[in-house]
Amino acid sequence: MEIIIDKGSGFCFGVRRAISMAEKEASRTGELFCLGDIVHNTEEVKRLSKRGIEFITRDKYFTLSDCKVLIRAHGEPPETYEYAQNNNIQLIDATCPVVLKLQEKVKNAQQINPQAQIVIFGRKKHPEIIGLYGQVKDAVIIESVDDISKVNYSKPIFLFAQTTKDTVQYAEIQNEMLEQVLKAGGDINDFIVYDSICVQVANRVPHLAKFSQTVDTLLFVGGKSSSNSKMLFDVCKDYNQKSFFITSINDLDKLDLSKAKKIGICGATSTPSWLIGEIGNHLKATFS
Numbered sequence: 001m002e003i004i005i006d007k008g009s010g011f012c013f014g015v016r017r018a019i020s021m022a023e024k025e026a027s028r029t030g031e032l033f034c035l036g037d038i039v040h041n042t043e044e045v046k047r048l049s050k051r052g053i054e055f056i057t058r059d060k061y062f063t064l065s066d067c068k069v070l071i072r073a074h075g076e077p078p079e080t081y082e083y084a085q086n087n088n089i090q091l092i093d094a095t096c097p098v099v100l101k102l103q104e105k106v107k108n109a110q111q112i113n114p115q116a117q118i119v120i121f122g123r124k125k126h127p128e129i130i131g132l133y134g135q136v137k138d139a140v141i142i143e144s145v146d147d148i149s150k151v152n153y154s155k156p157i158f159l160f161a162q163t164t165k166d167t168v169q170y171a172e173i174q175n176e177m178l179e180q181v182l183k184a185g186g187d188i189n190d191f192i193v194y195d196s197i198c199v200q201v202a203n204r205v206p207h208l209a210k211f212s213q214t215v216d217t218l219l220f221v222g223g224k225s226s227s228n229s230k231m232l233f234d235v236c237k238d239y240n241q242k243s244f245f246i247t248s249i250n251d252l253d254k255l256d257l258s259k260a261k262k263i264g265i266c267g268a269t270s271t272p273s274w275l276i277g278e279i280g281n282h283l284k285a286t287f288s
């Protein structure tokens, strides 16, 4: 059996940067709070917990004072910063620069035209969306093309997407919304679309589409709560029917891989490379 590890998988730049900031601080002081899971991957969160990083909920954050808290790559709404200022919390801000820029763009759009509607394609409860939503008054969040009826097409529109969304779905939403703008007799110039999907995510789609076709069986390693994992796994499944989603070595027991000749292992922007490597080594040891 041949085992191929995808070299293009593993953390994106934003997650790598946030984890390195967290580890540096925790190794210096031995303790650090992190607001929310630093990455949507349970195995990585477990690893970092052992290094003195305590992952806290938003509810817990708003009870703290006089401490240090790390803001993860997904970013936070302004209320998080205000609370820190009023409660002597030192923030270590690891918001990804790409997300920070997007927050600025969303804020600026509303300043440019306060009458316009800000529409964001993303998952309502996703931390990045909570951070973006907090930048403006009354943004409309759409989770799929089915939600576009929530938009008021008689007003100018600024459309954005969560950085980890699928480019194909975003394009479909743009086309459907444009149709509605024209139906409502709107001006095409009042429908402004921002290309806000991160290149680190967008580039993985064609890469994984290609990689999944080079093997007979594909193991996609990801976190159950990661949107990016779900989206990229769906891409793999489209190109290789024998694609399986696993979260750790423990899931391998549920699969019959005895007939596989060439297994590919890959993951999302939130999947640690060490976990992909560990699974690869385990398979090599089992089947060689």
Ligand code: SF4
Pocket: 012, 013, 014, 015, 073, 074, 096, 097, 098, 099, 163, 164, 198, 199, 200, 201, 269
């Ligand atoms: S996917 Fe892109 S925007 Fe999101 S954290 Fe990673 S590098 Fe930043």
